[in-house]
Amino acid sequence: xxxxxxxxxxxVAGVCGLATACGSRSQSAHTASGSGGGATVVKIGLDAxxxxxxxxxxxxxxxxxxxxxxxxxxxxxxxxxxxxLVAKDDxxxxxxxxxxxxxxxxxxxxxxxVGPLNSAVAQSMQSVFNQANLVDVSSASTNPSLTQGPNxxxxxxxxxxxxxxxxxxxxxxxxxxxxxxxxxxxxxSVATVDDGQTYGVGLVxxxxxxxxxxxGQIALAQTAxxxxxxxxxxxxxxxxxxxxxxxxxxEYPAGAPLSKELKAAGLNIPEMGGDGNQDPTYIKTAGPxxxxxxxxxxxxxxxxxxxxxDFIAQYQAAHFxxxxxxxxxTSYDAAESIILSVKAAxxxxxxxxxxxxxxxxxxxxxxxxVSFDGATGPVAFDQxxxxxxxxxxxxxxxxxxxxxxxxxxxxAG
Amino acid sequence: MSVTVLLQLVENGLVLGAxxxxxxxxxxxxxxxxxxxxxxxxxxxxxxxFGALTVYAWIPGVAHLPLFAALPLMLLGGVVVAVAxxxxxxxxxxxxxRTAPRLAPLITAIGLSLxxxxxxxxWYRLPGGGNAKAPVAFPSFGGKAFDLGGVLVQRADLxxxxxxxxxxxxxxxxxxxxxxxxxxxxxxxxxxxxxLMGIDPDRMIVVAFAVGAALAAVAALTQGLRYxxxxxxxxxxxxxxxxxxxxxxxxxxxxxxMLGGIVLGLAEELSSGILAHFRDTxxxxxxWADVWAFVLLILVLLLRPQGLLGERVxxxx
Amino acid sequence: xxxxxxxxxxxxxxxxxxxxxxHVAYGRVEAVKGISMRVxxxxxxxxxxxxxxxxxxxxxxxxxxxxxxxxxIRFAGxxxxxxxxxxxxxxxxxxxxxxxxxxxxMTIEENLRLGAFIRGNEDLGPDLRQAYERFPILGERHDQxxxxxxxxxxxxxxxxxALMCRPRLLMLDEPSMGLSPIMMQxxxxxxxxxxxxxxxxxxxxxxxQAALALADYAYVLETGRIVVEGTGAELLADERVRVAYLGxx
Ligand SMILES: Nc1ncnc2c1ncn2[C@@H]1O[C@H](COP(=O)(O)OP(=O)(O)O)[C@@H](O)[C@H]1O
Ligand SMILES: [Mg+2]
Numbered sequence: 001x002x003x004x005x006x007x008x009x010x011x012v013a014g015v016c017g018l019a020t021a022c023g024s025r026s027q028s029a030h031t032a033s034g035s036g037g038g039a040t041v042v043k044i045g046l047d048a049x050x051x052x053x054x055x056x057x058x059x060x061x062x063x064x065x066x067x068x069x070x071x072x073x074x075x076x077x078x079x080x081x082x083x084x085l086v087a088k089d090d091x092x093x094x095x096x097x098x099x100x101x102x103x104x105x106x107x108x109x110x111x112x113x114v115g116p117l118n119s120a121v122a123q124s125m126q127s128v129f130n131q132a133n134l135v136d137v138s139s140a141s142t143n144p145s146l147t148q149g150p151n152x153x154x155x156x157x158x159x160x161x162x163x164x165x166x167x168x169x170x171x172x173x174x175x176x177x178x179x180x181x182x183x184x185x186x187x188x189s190v191a192t193v194d195d196g197q198t199y200g201v202g203l204v205x206x207x208x209x210x211x212x213x214x215x216g217q218i219a220l221a222q223t224a225x226x227x228x229x230x231x232x233x234x235x236x237x238x239x240x241x242x243x244x245x246x247x248x249x250x251e252y253p254a255g256a257p258l259s260k261e262l263k264a265a266g267l268n269i270p271e272m273g274g275d276g277n278q279d280p281t282y283i284k285t286a287g288p289x290x291x292x293x294x295x296x297x298x299x300x301x302x303x304x305x306x307x308x309x310d311f312i313a314q315y316q317a318a319h320f321x322x323x324x325x326x327x328x329x330t331s332y333d334a335a336e337s338i339i340l341s342v343k344a345a346x347x348x349x350x351x352x353x354x355x356x357x358x359x360x361x362x363x364x365x366x367x368x369x370v371s372f373d374g375a376t377g378p379v380a381f382d383q384x385x386x387x388x389x390x391x392x393x394x395x396x397x398x399x400x401x402x403x404x405x406x407x408x409x410x411x412a413g
Numbered sequence: 414m415s416v417t418v419l420l421q422l423v424e425n426g427l428v429l430g431a432x433x434x435x436x437x438x439x440x441x442x443x444x445x446x447x448x449x450x451x452x453x454x455x456x457x458x459x460x461x462x463f464g465a466l467t468v469y470a471w472i473p474g475v476a477h478l479p480l481f482a483a484l485p486l487m488l489l490g491g492v493v494v495a496v497a498x499x500x501x502x503x504x505x506x507x508x509x510x511r512t513a514p515r516l517a518p519l520i521t522a523i524g525l526s527l528x529x530x531x532x533x534x535x536w537y538r539l540p541g542g543g544n545a546k547a548p549v550a551f552p553s554f555g556g557k558a559f560d561l562g563g564v565l566v567q568r569a570d571l572x573x574x575x576x577x578x579x580x581x582x583x584x585x586x587x588x589x590x591x592x593x594x595x596x597x598x599x600x601x602x603x604x605x606x607x608x609l610m611g612i613d614p615d616r617m618i619v620v621a622f623a624v625g626a627a628l629a630a631v632a633a634l635t636q637g638l639r640y641x642x643x644x645x646x647x648x649x650x651x652x653x654x655x656x657x658x659x660x661x662x663x664x665x666x667x668x669x670x671m672l673g674g675i676v677l678g679l680a681e682e683l684s685s686g687i688l689a690h691f692r693d694t695x696x697x698x699x700x701w702a703d704v705w706a707f708v709l710l711i712l713v714l715l716l717r718p719q720g721l722l723g724e725r726v727x728x729x730x
Numbered sequence: 731x732x733x734x735x736x737x738x739x740x741x742x743x744x745x746x747x748x749x750x751x752x753h754v755a756y757g758r759v760e761a762v763k764g765i766s767m768r769v770x771x772x773x774x775x776x777x778x779x780x781x782x783x784x785x786x787x788x789x790x791x792x793x794x795x796x797x798x799x800x801x802x803i804r805f806a807g808x809x810x811x812x813x814x815x816x817x818x819x820x821x822x823x824x825x826x827x828x829x830x831x832x833x834x835x836m837t838i839e840e841n842l843r844l845g846a847f848i849r850g851n852e853d854l855g856p857d858l859r860q861a862y863e864r865f866p867i868l869g870e871r872h873d874q875x876x877x878x879x880x881x882x883x884x885x886x887x888x889x890x891x892a893l894m895c896r897p898r899l900l901m902l903d904e905p906s907m908g909l910s911p912i913m914m915q916x917x918x919x920x921x922x923x924x925x926x927x928x929x930x931x932x933x934x935x936x937x938x939q940a941a942l943a944l945a946d947y948a949y950v951l952e953t954g955r956i957v958v959e960g961t962g963a964e965l966l967a968d969e970r971v972r973v974a975y976l977g978x979x
Contacts, residue, residue, distance in 0.1 A: 050546075051534055051546045052534075052546060052547065052646070053547050053548055053644065054547070055546040055547045056547055193699075196700050220692075220695065221692075221695055221696070222689055222695055222696075222698055222699055222700075223695075223696055223698070223699065223700040224699040224700050225699075225700055225703075227646075227650060228699065229640040229642070229647075230425075230429060230639075230640065231699065232421075232422070232425035232429075232682060232686070233422065233425070233682055233685040233686030233689045233698055233699055233702070234689055234698065234699045236418050236421050236422060236425075236686055236689075236690070237686070237689040237690045237695070237698070239418075240414075240415070240418055240690065253547065253548050253642075253644070256641075256642070257640045257641065257642065260553075260640070260641045261640075264558060264565075264567055265558070265565055266557075266558065266560075266565060281547055281548065281550070284550035285548065285550050285641050285642045286641065287553065287641060592843075592847070592850075592851065595836070595840055595843065595844060596844070596847060598833070598835075598836060599833050599836070599844050602833045602834065602835055602836070603831055603833060605795055605815075605827075605831075606827060606831040606833070607844075608794070608795065608814075608815035608816050609793060609795070609815060609819060609824075609825045609827060610816075610819065610844045610845060610847045610848075610891075610895075611816045611817075611819040611820055611847045611848035611895070612816055612844075612847055613814075613816045614816075
């Protein structure tokens with residue numbers, strides 16, 4: 001109930017253009033009532049697109065993080081501390097994300113933030129978080145430069161000490177897909193389309209580099225926008241390029257119409273995308289012709305992971321109004337990692353909560369050192385803030401639904 | 414670049430332009446009668462789409478009809494919803510501000526546009542509980558495209574062009590041949606004198622909003638059929654393009670709106686399609702389509718500030 | 731024929747239009763300051779005055795385009811102060827506005843048909859024929875855009891358009907304004923013909939000589955007040971009128 005009213009509030013705030021002002025006011029009200037039991041309230045932020053095209057993914061993130069918080073409270077994971085999830089809707093907009101980040105920083109009760117989904121949004125939030133040493137663990141933003149710096153291909157440097165992520169990067173997703181297309185599918189000529197956003201461009205860049213290295217040909221490289229639904233000019237170019245597959249870097253609201261229009265134009269070639277395409281709505285929109293399309297998703301399929309059994313059971317028992325979707329597992333683990341870091345930071349100080357800034361620095365240190373077995377597998381961060389796991393799964397649409405994964409593996413390079 | 418590819422781009426441009434034109438008529442008619450840029454018109458278009466989808470998804474049996482049989486019902490639903498919304502907006506939001514400074518109705522229109530988006534996003538429901546916060550699937554024609562010597566004409570394209578032609582012919586007949594149509598023209602040309610003829614300006618304004626909304630609903634149906642989805646925020650870009658088309662054709666001029674739409678559609682598809690075709694310019698293709706559209710607008714306005722078919726703007730003091 | 735009626739007969743006839751203590755203001759500036767006037771059926775009444783005296787303001791108030799701040803307007807037994815313009819024309823009060831105001835981007839015939847808007851889908855054939863008989867040039871060019879007509883022709887169209895609703899009272903606001911002397915003569919001749927045909931007319935004119943020659947009765951306005959009134963003949967003989975409006979003295 002509480003999340004829903006926040007989500008509504010977030011949407012309304014978006015309308016007034018006062019996301020920051022309205023949002024923070026409503027939360028301080030909650031702190032007052034929430035801390036009535038004498039326990040210390042520690043807040044964990046969750047920023048994701050809770051409305052708009054990516055809502056299905058965003059709500060999965062929100063409820064999964066909520067589950068981690070609820071379980072921690074029920075099990076008294078940190079004695080004397082009640083955790084509270086503060087969800088904010090970024091509408092997949094970098095500027096709203098930045099405002100949300102500022103609101104989290106301004107609230108001294110916030111110990112860490114889970115999210116966002118979009119790499120471009122993550123990019124705009126990080127300098128705000130970093131200045132305040134506020135930990136942000138993204139469970140969905142996969143652009144490599146977020147952790148490894150803008151020159152990650154040549155010279156990796158940690159961009160933001162406060163930023164972590166527990167999902168494999170596009171540096172792996174793109175090459176993994178290239179490898180699969182060239183070796184497994186035996187396709188050597190590909191057209192690429194991206195949506196001009198950080199995530200989509202990054203995906204296509206890493207895909208193309210690996211594909212060329214293998215000896216494949218990028219017959220055509222096109223850029224569209226994230227809200228394009230009309231691909232007619234792209235499609236006529238794809239047609240004359242002779243490409244046998246279209247690799248799409250972007251999210252499903254624009255990726256699905258591309259598939260639909262490709263097939264309607266008589267091009268019976270598959271579209272392959274990243275995790276941004278892997279959503280049931282993709283199939284609904286693209287229609288029956290989307291059978292045979294592919295998408296990669298970082299990590300092994302949750303349903304197939306023994307470590308995720310508990311998470312899935314608890315999630316279903318909680319009857320959340322939306323499925324956990326593809327980022328549920330990582331969002332649950334991200335929230336869990338922040339809870340553990342808060343615990344470690346408090347333990348260091350003998351259970352007392354240090355004042356504002358000092359506390360956040362300690363949580364940041366603890367986050368870097370965190371190590372536990374999460375729903376998606378072992379979670380521990382390297383010197384850039386990335387998780388160790390490099391597993392990716394290739395999904396395919398069969399009979400009008402995403403299959404259970406045609407191939408799962410680590411990308412060796 | 415082959416002739417077939419070029420012709421395909423022309424076909425795409427004509428279809429896209431026909432859709433822009435259908436929406437642009439609403440901007441131009443309302444502007445013509447009360448000099449208001451109805452920024453919420455894009456959302457009226459969007460509501461038309463949801464009205465049509467509602468008939469398809471909620472009325473038992475419609476989804477099981479062959480699409481061509483369901484279309485008239487969906488169209489009716491779309492038109493009813495769009496017209497009701499537009500007329501309601503006029504009555505409740507714009508009419509009370511008729512004598513207020515120009516900025517007041519303009520800001521109201523922008524606010525209304527955001528509000529309508531949020532209303533659909535928050536409260537629209539599909540059978541089975543799905544909502545409209547993300548794009549929702551729209552029925553589309555099965556079956557193959559028509560192949561005219563290599564140029565593909567999608568079934569939805571054909572529907573779009575025929576619908577636009579019928580609507581424009583109907584509109585031309587209405588404006589030029591009916592008593593109400595002439596009264597509307599009169600109100601646009603000289604509102605005070607029109608009142609002296611016994612014409613109720615309020616009624617003409619309602620007619621302008623209603624006719625514009627009905628055509629926008631037709632456009633929304635074609636949008637849904639072509640792309641297989643509609644979304645609560647689709648009115649923004651479509652509205653901006655259609656507004657551009659209306660200005661391009663000469664705002665206030667109904668034939669100009671259609672011409673502006675088609676010129677804009679062709680310019681967008683041809684510029685982006687040709688650029689997309691060559692390796693060196695591919696990056697300036699689809700992603701830059703909107704840029705080329707606005708470059709065209711600026712060029713036309715530099716050479717003909719009143720738009721392609723527009724009259725002198727300072728016609729009335 | 732009205733010219734034959736004597737004063738006693740006039741008093742016994744019920745006025746078609748009667749205005750009492752009419753005040754009209756633009757914002758806080760009062761343009762009409764309490765005028766009273768009457769138009770009897772069949773009469774031609776002239777409203778004279780210099781530029782800015784308030785003549786146009788008065789006519790626009792009578793036809794409902796402006797709202798009076800005080801006073802009463804009775805037309806054919808009906809109060810008009812609160813009636814919207816598009817209903818007033820239905821009561822039979824036609825207003826041929828200053829500067830003609832034809833619809834320039836419509837044909838002549840469309841303009842005429844709009845003049846008969848209140849008559850719905852009635853057959854307008856006879857009325858159109860009559861208009862074209864009165865002004866043959868309009869008939870010859872009936873499917874041309876009205877904006878292409880000369881000033882005098884536009885005035886003819888404006889008068890013909892106002893007649894299309896078969897009004898009980900025709901208000902003409904400076905029909906001869908800005909016309910060549912020949913055109914002016916022709917328009918004034920038309921007004922005389924309308925009067926002879928029995929049309930009730932309220933005529934605003936700058937050309938006082940011509941107007942007074944036509945009018946059964948006349949009012950002279952000065953900065954929103956009636957300063958002189960009387961029959962056409964009386965005013966033609968009035969010293970003040972001769973000095974101020976007929977350029978004599
Ligand atoms: N729209 C207006 N706003 C303000 N003042 C006006 C307006 N129209 C006319 N006036 C003023 O009202 C007075 C009467 O004008 P008007 O009725 O046009 O005179 P006339 O027709 O006798 O020349 C003038 O002082 C004029 O300046
Ligand atoms: Mg005047």
